[in-house]
Amino acid sequence: MYHYVRDLEHSRYPRIKGLDIASFRKQIEFLKQNFTVITMEELNCACNNRYELPKQAVLLTFDDGYLDHYTSVFPILKAENLQGSFFISGKTLKEHVLLDVNKIHYILATTQMDVLLPSVLKRMDYYRGSEYEYPDNDTLFNEYASGNRFDSKETIFVKRMLQTVLPVKVRSMICDDLFKKYVGISEDKLAGELYLTSDQIRLMKQEGMYIGLHGYNHYWLGRLSEVEMQKDIRQALEVMSEYIDHKNWVMNYPYGSYNESLLQYISSTGCKLGLTTQVKVADLSECSSLTIPRLDTNDFPPVSEKYKCRLDKERT
Ligand SMILES: [Zn+2]
Structure with a gap:
């Protein structure tokens, strides 16, 4: 593979x-x-x-x-x-268009985890409650943060939240936001050179x-x-x-x-x-x-x- x-x-x-x-x-x-x-x-x-x-x-x-x-x-x-x-x-x-999976790869490649994790948690708090319902950050971290042979538990947590766990609209807004903030290239441009x-x-x-x-x-x-x-x-x-x-x-x-x-x-x-x-x-x-x-x-x-x-x- x-x-x-x-x-x-x-x-x-x-x-x-x-x-x-x-x-x-x-x-x-x-x-x-x-x-x-x-x-x-x-x-x-x-x-x-x-x-x-x-x-x-x-x-x-x-x-x-x-x-x-x-x-x-x-x-x-x-x-x-x-x-x-x-x-x-x-x-x-x-x-x-850029797939979320790739936005996440590029966010991870450009951002240190001690900056990224608090950023993700803050945004999860921001969207929770009004239109979107999902468990609190500690509950989700306990359930999903387990490292594997390639990634630390923090990386796995960020990936799972943004790949599948959060409601589709929430994760896509968070991905877009982080991508704009940290990756420093437009999605269109990257999509054009990626696929x-x-x-x-x-x-x-x-x-x-x-x-x-x-x-x-x-x-x-x-x-x-x-x-x-x-x-x-x-x-x-x-x-x-x-x-x-x-x-x-x-x-x-x-x-x-x-x-x-x-x-x-x-x-x-x-x-x-x-x-x-x-x-x-x-x-x-x-x-x-x-x-x-x-x-x-x-x-x-x-x-x-x-x-x-x-x-x-x-x-x-
Ligand atoms: Zn794939």
């Missing part, structure tokens, strides 16, 4: 959490030497028992439809004759890359009502219509969030494979083809050797 892949040092926001191009090159070299890079079509056939995957198979997936994937990733994969699978959130293509365009996606597909769905609004789909969830998928299918096979498409759940009714709904609309963010080696004999786990780019050299213990854990 990859997200931003760019020349970090010379980019506008070097602190954004991403993979440097030089490291990406090294990682592809490493994967080629130690694994067999497969295509989405091969994975699809393997899930239907029509094809046996090579040993040590690895599939390269790129989330969120960033321009990085066209400028940094695509030329390298093309030169190496490898396929990448790219998952686009419909809204970025249709409306050319893939339809021409680029078309060319990547023509050249053998695989294109899949990543929702429309990049919401936590597993936390939406049935009606909102179905609407998000329908909008995504409509925008991505040109790039997918409606009888056989692949879903990549934003934030890895899904539930049973989402799985049923996407199955009924032609989805055949689904990618989660569960960190695990995928064993097709035991996982459902709609909930395939993934390892992260940070699990592999030159970033780390964590993939080894993930493989070992699988064996024991």
Whole structure:
């Protein structure tokens, strides 16, 4: 699983959490030497028992439809004759606006936590009570502030509040406000330099890359009502219509969030494979083809050797 892949040092926001191009090159070299890079079509056939995957198979997936994937990733994969699978959130293509998920990344990349956390808490207090109801700050902090292997508990708290926990209008007002205050570039300008365009996606597909769905609004789909969830998928299918096979498409759940009714709904609309963010080696004999786990780019050299213990854990 990859997200931003760019020349970090010379980019506008070097602190954004991403993979440097030089490291990406090294990682592809490493994967080629130690694994067999497969295509989405091969994975699809393997899930239907029509094809046996090579040993040590690895599939390269790129989330969120960033321009990085066209400028940094695509030329390298093309030169190496490898396929990448790219998952686009419909809204970025249709409306050319910045997704909240990206506003949050850029806010985090430009603001120290000792400034950001009080800022978020103050705004949560400001909006609470009048039109919008949600629990008090201490209750929410106790429930949601738990760190993971990439982020401190404060960072996770800020992310969860702004990604999904607060009412959609409140979180979007807070994101806009913080973005204006700390990031120092207009949303339009950043949206214009951040995402893939339809021409680029078309060319990547023509050249053998695989294109899949990543929702429309990049919401936590597993936390939406049935009606909102179905609407998000329908909008995504409509925008991505040109790039997918409606009888056989692949879903990549934003934030890895899904539930049973989402799985049923996407199955009924032609989805055949689904990618989660569960960190695990995928064993097709035991996982459902709609909930395939993934390892992260940070699990592999030159970033780390964590993939080894993930493989070992699988064996024991
Ligand atoms: Zn995403």
